Amino acid sequence: MTKYNILIVGAGPVGSVIAEQCASQLNWKVQLIDKRPHIAGNCYDRFHESGVLIHQYGPHYFRTNKASLLEYLSQFTEWIPGNYIVTSNTRGEHFPFPINLDTLAQFFKLDHIDEEKAKQLLEEKREKIETPKNSEEFVLSRVGKELYEAFYLGYTLKQWDMHPKDLAPSVCGRIPIRFNQDNRYVDHEFQFTPKDGFSKMFEKMISHPLIDLQLNTDFKQIKEKPPIIVYSGAIDEYFDFQYGKLGWRSLSFDFQVKNEEYYQKNVQINYPNEHKYTRSVEIKHVTGQKHPQTVISYEYPKATGDPYYPIPTTENHEKYLKYKKLADEETTQNHVYFCGRLAEYKYFNMDEVMENAFRTFKVLKSKYGNQ
Numbered sequence: 281m282t283k284y285n286i287l288i289v290g291a292g293p294v295g296s297v298i299a300e301q302c303a304s305q306l307n308w309k310v311q312l313i314d315k316r317p318h319i320a321g322n323c324y325d326r327f328h329e330s331g332v333l334i335h336q337y338g339p340h341y342f343r344t345n346k347a348s349l350l351e352y353l354s355q356f357t358e359w360i361p362g363n364y365i366v367t368s369n370t371r372g373e374h375f376p377f378p379i380n381l382d383t384l385a386q387f388f389k390l391d392h393i394d395e396e397k398a399k400q401l402l403e404e405k406r407e408k409i410e411t412p413k414n415s416e417e418f419v420l421s422r423v424g425k426e427l428y429e430a431f432y433l434g435y436t437l438k439q440w441d442m443h444p445k446d447l448a449p450s451v452c453g454r455i456p457i458r459f460n461q462d463n464r465y466v467d468h469e470f471q472f473t474p475k476d477g478f479s480k481m482f483e484k485m486i487s488h489p490l491i492d493l494q495l496n497t498d499f500k501q502i503k504e505k506p507p508i509i510v511y512s513g514a515i516d517e518y519f520d521f522q523y524g525k526l527g528w529r530s531l532s533f534d535f536q537v538k539n540e541e542y543y544q545k546n547v548q549i550n551y552p553n554e555h556k557y558t559r560s561v562e563i564k565h566v567t568g569q570k571h572p573q574t575v576i577s578y579e580y581p582k583a584t585g586d587p588y589y590p591i592p593t594t595e596n597h598e599k600y601l602k603y604k605k606l607a608d609e610e611t612t613q614n615h616v617y618f619c620g621r622l623a624e625y626k627y628f629n630m631d632e633v634m635e636n637a638f639r640t641f642k643v644l645k646s647k648y649g650n651q
C-alpha cells in the first residue's frame with residue numbers, strides 16, 4: 281500500500297500549486313513527480329554557464345489581473361516590476377509592438393498621430409470584411425494589407441508553418457491594437473517578476489514537509505498508485521495515443537553569450553520577416569541581474585520536439601474532444617483529474633493555469649477533504 285494520499289504528475293505551475301494546497305490545507309501526504317530533472321515546468325529558469333540567469337523554455341512574463349493570485353504567490357517570493365517591452369524588427373527598423381500610436385506614426389512616416397486620426401487612418405486602410413473567417417481576414421479587417429504584411433504574415437508563417445488563411449481568427453486576434461502610447465507588451469493590472477526567479481519561487485512553494493518530490497520519474501514508472509491522481513502531463517499520452525497524436529508546435533533555443541552588459545535595447549525583439557528565428561530575447565532586462573556579460577536566446581520554431589503550442593486546427597480540436605471524453609470517464613471512475621496546458625490541450629498563461637489549479641483543488645477538497 282502506498283503511503284501517499286495523492287499522486288501529482290508534473291511539478292510545473294499546476295502540480296506545484298495543487299501539491300502546496302493539498303499539503304497545507306488538507307494535511308495530505310503528497311507524491312509529486314516530474315519526468316524532467318528539474319521543477320517549475322516550462323517556467324524553469326537557471327544560471328547559464330556564464331552566470332547569467334536565463335529562462336530555459338522561452339521568456340516568461342508573469343502578469344495577472346487577480347490580486348488574490350499575486351497575494352498567494354507573495355508567500356513564496358518577493359517581486360520586481362515586470363519590464364516587458366517588445367519591439368518588432370521589420371523593413372530594417374524597430375517598431376513598438378503591439379501596434380500603438382508610435383508604431384503607426386513611425387510606419388506611415390507621420391510627425392504626430394492622435395487617437396482620432398489613428399482610427400480614421402485604419403478605417404481607410406482596413407478591408408471591409410464583416411465576419412472574418414480566419415486570421416488573415418481578421419488582421420486585414422482591422423489594420424489592412426501593409427501592416428498585415430509587415431508585422432503578421434511572416435511571423436505567423438514562421439511560428440506555425442501555416443498560412444494565416446488556415447488559422448482561426450483568434451490566433452492573430454489575441455494581439456491588441458492600442459490607440460495610445462502604452463508600449464508594454466500586455467495590459468494586465470499586475471506585471472511582476474519573482475525577485476530570485478521562477479525556480480526559486482516554485483522551490484519554496486513545494487518545500488512543505490508533507491510533499492515528497494521525485495524528479496526524473498515518469499508516471500509510467502509508478503506502480504503503487506494513491507487513490508487520487510492529478511495529471512498535468514499530455515492527455516493523448518495518458519491514453520496511449522489511441523486516437524492518434526495531438527499536434528504541437530515546438531521551438532529550439534540558441535543561447536549565445538555576448539561580452540557586454542546589454543546587447544539589445546529591450547527584452548524581446550520579434551522578427552516577422554528577416555531571419556529564420558522568430559524572436560531574440562535578452563531576459564536580463566526583466567531579471568534585472570547585474571552581470572558584465574549577457575545571454576541572448578534566439579528562438580527557432582519547429583515541428584518536432586517538446587510540446588509548446590497546441591496547433592489550433594479543427595482536426596486537433598476534434599481529436600482533443602475525444603480524449604476529453606475519456607478523461608471525464610477516468611475522473612468519475614478512477615479519481616484521476618486532468619489539469620494544465622498539456623492535459624487540457626490549450627495554451628494557457630501561468631496565471632490562467634494556476635487559476636485552473638485552484639479550481640481543481642476546490643473539487644478535490646469538496647469531494648475528498650474529509651477523508
Ligand SMILES: Cc1cc2nc3c(=O)[nH]c(=O)nc-3n(C[C@H](O)[C@H](O)[C@H](O)COP(=O)(O)OP(=O)(O)OC[C@H]3O[C@@H](n4cnc5c(N)ncnc54)[C@H](O)[C@@H]3O)c2cc1C
Nearest residue numbers: 290292293294315321322338340341499513620621629630
Ligand atoms: C515559449 C513559451 C513562452 C511562454 N511565456 C509565457 C509568459 O510570458 N507568461 C505566462 O504567463 N506564460 C507563458 N507561457 C506559458 C507557461 O509556460 C504555462 O502556462 C505553464 O508552464 C503551464 O503550466 P503547467 O503546469 O500546465 O505545465 P508545464 O509547465 O508544462 O508543466 C508540466 C510538467 O509535467 C511534466 N510531465 C509531463 N508528462 C509527465 C509524465 N508522464 N510523468 C512525469 N512528469 C510529466 C513535464 O515534464 C512538466 O515539467 C509560455 C509558454 C511557452 C511555451
